[in-house]
Amino acid sequence: xxxxxxxxxxxxxxxxxxxxxxxxxxxxxxxxxxxxxxxxxxxxxxxxxxxxxxxxxxxxxxxxxxxxxxxxxxxxxxxxxxxxxxxxxxxxxxxxxxxxxxxxxxxxxxxxxxxxxxxxxxxxxxxxxxxxxxxxxxxxxxxxxxxxxxxxxxxxxxxxxxxxxxxxxxxxxxxxxxxxxxxxxxxxxxxxxxxxxxxxxxxxxxxxxxxxxxxxxxxxxxxxxxxxxxxxxxxxxxxxxxxxxxxxxxxxxxxxxxxxxxxxxxxxxxxxxxxxxxxxxxxxxxxxxxxxxxxxxxxxxxxxxxxxxxxxxxxxxxxxxxxxxxxxxxxxxxxxxxxxxxxxxxxxxxxxxxxx
Amino acid sequence: xxxxxxxxxxxxxxxxxxxxxxxxxxxxxxxxxxxxxxxxxxxxxxxxxxxxxxxxxxxxxxxxxxxxxxxxxxxxxxxxxxxxxxxxxxxxxxxxxxxxxxxxxxxxxxxxxxxxxxxxxxxxxxxxxxxxxxxxxxxxxxxxxxxxxxxxxxxxxxxxxxxxxxxxxxxxxxxxxxxxxxxxxxxxxxxxxxxxxxxxxxxxxxxxxxxxxxxxxxxxxxxxxxxxxxxxxxxxxxxxxxxxxxxxxxxxxxxxxxxxxxxxxxxxxxxxxxxxxxxxxxxxxxxxxxxxxxxxxxxxxxxxxxxxxxxxxxxxxxxxxxxxxxxxxxxxxxxxxxxxxxxxxxxxxxxxxxxxxxxxxxxxxxxxxxxxxxxxxxxxxxxxxxxxxxxxxxxxxxxxxxxxxxxxxxxxxxxxxxxxxxxxxxxxxxxxxxxxxxxxxxxxxxxxxxxxxxxxxxxxxxxxxxxxxxxxxxxxxxxxxxxxxxxxxxxxxxxxxxxxxxxx
Numbered sequence: 009x010x011x012x013x014x015x016x017x018x019x020x021x022x023x024x025x026x027x028x029x030x031x032x033x034x035x036x037x038x039x040x041x042x043x044x045x046x047x048x049x050x051x052x053x054x055x056x057x058x059x060x061x062x063x064x065x066x067x068x069x070x071x072x073x074x075x076x077x078x079x080x081x082x083x084x085x086x087x088x089x090x091x092x093x094x095x096x097x098x099x100x101x102x103x104x105x106x107x108x109x110x111x112x113x114x115x116x117x118x119x120x121x122x123x124x125x126x127x128x129x130x131x132x133x134x135x136x137x138x139x140x141x142x143x144x145x146x147x148x149x150x151x152x153x154x155x156x157x158x159x160x161x162x163x164x165x166x167x168x169x170x171x172x173x174x175x176x177x178x179x180x181x182x183x184x185x186x187x188x189x190x191x192x193x194x195x196x197x198x199x200x201x202x203x204x205x206x207x208x209x210x211x212x213x214x215x216x217x218x219x220x221x222x223x224x225x226x227x228x229x230x231x232x233x234x235x236x237x238x239x240x241x242x243x244x245x246x247x248x249x250x251x252x253x254x255x256x257x258x259x260x261x262x263x264x265x266x267x268x269x270x271x272x273x274x275x276x277x278x279x280x281x282x283x284x285x286x287x288x289x290x291x292x293x294x295x296x297x298x299x300x301x302x303x304x305x306x307x308x309x310x311x312x313x314x315x316x317x318x319x320x321x322x323x324x325x326x327x328x329x330x331x332x333x334x335x336x337x338x339x340x341x342x343x344x345x346x347x348x349x350x351x352x353x354x355x356x357x358x359x360x361x362x363x364x
Numbered sequence: 365x366x367x368x369x370x371x372x373x374x375x376x377x378x379x380x381x382x383x384x385x386x387x388x389x390x391x392x393x394x395x396x397x398x399x400x401x402x403x404x405x406x407x408x409x410x411x412x413x414x415x416x417x418x419x420x421x422x423x424x425x426x427x428x429x430x431x432x433x434x435x436x437x438x439x440x441x442x443x444x445x446x447x448x449x450x451x452x453x454x455x456x457x458x459x460x461x462x463x464x465x466x467x468x469x470x471x472x473x474x475x476x477x478x479x480x481x482x483x484x485x486x487x488x489x490x491x492x493x494x495x496x497x498x499x500x501x502x503x504x505x506x507x508x509x510x511x512x513x514x515x516x517x518x519x520x521x522x523x524x525x526x527x528x529x530x531x532x533x534x535x536x537x538x539x540x541x542x543x544x545x546x547x548x549x550x551x552x553x554x555x556x557x558x559x560x561x562x563x564x565x566x567x568x569x570x571x572x573x574x575x576x577x578x579x580x581x582x583x584x585x586x587x588x589x590x591x592x593x594x595x596x597x598x599x600x601x602x603x604x605x606x607x608x609x610x611x612x613x614x615x616x617x618x619x620x621x622x623x624x625x626x627x628x629x630x631x632x633x634x635x636x637x638x639x640x641x642x643x644x645x646x647x648x649x650x651x652x653x654x655x656x657x658x659x660x661x662x663x664x665x666x667x668x669x670x671x672x673x674x675x676x677x678x679x680x681x682x683x684x685x686x687x688x689x690x691x692x693x694x695x696x697x698x699x700x701x702x703x704x705x706x707x708x709x710x711x712x713x714x715x716x717x718x719x720x721x722x723x724x725x726x727x728x729x730x731x732x733x734x735x736x737x738x739x740x741x742x743x744x745x746x747x748x749x750x751x752x753x754x755x756x757x758x759x760x761x762x763x764x765x766x767x768x769x770x771x772x773x774x775x776x777x778x779x780x781x782x783x784x785x786x787x788x789x790x791x792x793x794x795x796x797x798x799x800x801x802x803x804x805x806x807x808x809x810x811x812x813x814x815x816x817x818x819x820x821x822x823x824x825x826x827x828x829x830x831x832x833x834x835x836x837x838x839x840x841x842x843x844x845x846x847x848x849x850x851x852x853x854x855x856x857x858x859x860x861x862x863x864x865x866x867x868x
Contacts, residue, residue, distance in 0.1 A: 231735040231738070237723075237724065237728075241721045241723045244718050245717070248712065248718055249729075249782070250733075
């Protein structure tokens with residue numbers, strides 16, 4: 009194919025920025041069509057995300073598990089795996105954490121059997137183990153069963169959600185009435201502490217940032233990260249060069265499952281304080297988007313994840329102030345991602361290579 | 365149908381895959397198309413069958429120019445191609461496949477009528493296929509038969525068969541050849557692409573040999589019926605055909621050995637009763653022992669099992685039987701990691717697919733080789749080592765150059781630079797393919813230096829000169845058999861040609 013000379017050979021950043029500008033134009037057009045002014049809509053969304061402490065708290069409460077999921081997905085993506093099972097790994101981590109809390113604070117008891125901080129810490133650990141189990145299950149199906157990790161992951165997502173719903177309506181149902189709103193909330197002593205009266209918890213934010221920092225170091229500075237990239241880019245050649253490929257793949261599933269499971273546990277102890285059917289709140293899928301947008305490079309995850317968290321919370325304001333559908337936020341997100349990917353593709357295809 | 369190809373050119377990037385190729389296949393003949401991998405024969409038949417569009421040149425069918433741009437075009441002109449791997453739908457039944465591949469597209473399918481047509485055609489050729497069987501359960505030979513019947517039902521006047529005798533049984537081969545002869549008698553033309561000289565000799569009326577994108581020779585093996593009638597001569601087989609074909613494929617004179625003696629007394633690689641098997645091939649090798657510093661060259665037409673043999677010796681494929689020993693260590697059925705530990709290294713022919721990792725830099729490859737020494741990458745050491753490798757191996761690139769941006773020769777130099785040291789056994793495919801003369805000499809200089817340090821080398825190459833120049837002993841792979849090793853100094857072009865042609 010011949011390239012139009014006008015758009016070829018420019019610096020790669022040009023294509024990315026250009027795509028972003030075009031996506032903003034599209035978004036403005038769509039907002040105009042739906043009968044509002046783009047400027048006021050954006051203003052309202054910014055206000056919705058950062059207007060008061062509550063709203064900022066909510067943004068941070070969304071950001072924390074998102075960071076964990078995105079950090080975990082860096083490993084699987086770099087190993088060349090599309091781990092769509094991350095949702096199920098969150099859910100199963102949440103189930104495991106709920107199980108532990110029900111054991112240490114049985115129904116009808118008046119106090120936790122363990123000191124609450126220890127119980128919460130244990131719940132997070134057990135949540136991580138649950139996520140690891142679910143991740144390794146997908147990994148084993150992929151590595152030993154030769155099933156596409158996409159299908160294995162999606163299948164296990166359904167299974168995890170199914171188990172959650174069964175538990176909510178069956179063995180773990182609220183005394184008296186089972187309901188979609190979830191299990192009986194835990195005693196407040198088992199709730200994770202928050203920043204003031206907001207929804208954000210320091211522990212979750214800390215764990216998210218820690219996971220991200222850990223991931224950046226692993227991917228940039230360790231042999232493990234290098235081997236992971238080698239396996240992801242060319243499994244066969246990496247194996248011939250002496251990289252234990254299966255172990256690398258399973259390790260990627262292990263770490264991603266661990267981070268996702270911890271995120272699931274945090275949703276339970278920090279956010280909802282009970283198990284609900286949609287405990288993952290689609291954070292796993294959002295994490296996939298974030299990692300794809302940053303081209304699997306963990307360094308850029310924090311700003312992008314923050315942006316998406318703010319967008320999600322800010323858009324809750326739309327129906328209130330303008331009577332606009334809040335699904336408009338989904339459209340905006342979709343357009344941003346779509347154009348970012350187009351910009352990335354163009355930059356790779358036509359962008360000037362270093363040294364040319 | 366008479367097929368004429370005139371002055372076909374096709375480029376893939378810098379590669380001139382078909383360079384002014386002309387070919388005429390008379391109606392009623394079986395025409396063999398021979399050549400090494402990469403000779404351009406696949407490209408040529410894919411152009412004729414519409415899978416690839418040509419850059420320039422003409423296709424003339426029965427005297428009329430044809431405009432073939434897609435496989436559907438080709439089939440409408442009556443050209444049907446049988447691919448090496450059957451292009452069918454394994455989950456569907458035979459008759460469903462037959463209907464799915466039909467040019468006629470009625471609004472409603474008539475499975476019964478299709479089955480009748482199918483069975484009638486099968487009877488003509490003594491093919492015995494259950495129309496209701498699932499295609500996935502058929503053998504390769506039966507799938508081939510299904511494909512032939514399908515193409516004939518679509519009115520094919522020319523059949524192209526790409527390596528049709530790999531993976532089918534002897535009786536299926538007889539059936540196939542009978543069917544092809546019958547079709548030729550009916551006036552159809554057959555183009556038979558193959559590596560196997562014995563099949564070509566047995567079946568074909570004429571052969572065209574290609575090398576490096578060009579036609580290098582044509583040979584009439586049997587007088588065609590029309591010519592026979594005109595000359596009034598009986599059909600006769602030309603003698604010593606295989607040797608002449610091999611000569612055309614590889615060139616006439618062999619180079620002289622140039623390698624100094626490097627072998628030591630100690631035996632480093634021992635193979636005993638090794639049986640190699642995959643879905644296409646089965647071979648066995650009774651005994652082979654290779655000494656330290658020795659170079660064994662593997663000759664043979666490509667696809668005769670050389671790769672399977674090398675992969676097995678490297679521990680990347682499991683032998684179906686027999687034993688592999690490196691030094692005193694028995695490595696039979698041991699994992700690849702144990703082979704690596706025993707000092708075995710494999711350098712694949714397809715460097716970017718099997719040997720190097722696109723997207724990673726030279727320095728990252730070096731670091732990958734250092735992997736296992738601690739947790740954190742020692743960047744300073746990796747950078748120093750990469751600089752050293754680039755200088756020693758004269759790689760035209762920087763430590764931060766990603767390998768896919770290197771030229772083929774520099775990729776090969778990088779592969780060589782990544783070889784561990786010390787090294788006991790080095791297994792290579794086409795060590796100098798795609799390299800210029802200077803690089804080739806340089807690569808062998810490095811390899812001989814390794815031999816002096818006690819490394820045994822086993823390499824496969826399609827360049828007979830390279831094999832004779834640099835091997836101490838040569839083994840030949842042909843048609844599922846492996847010859848005993850022969851000293852390179854005792855080889856002649858003639859004896860090697862005979863062996864490659866399958867006569868040990």
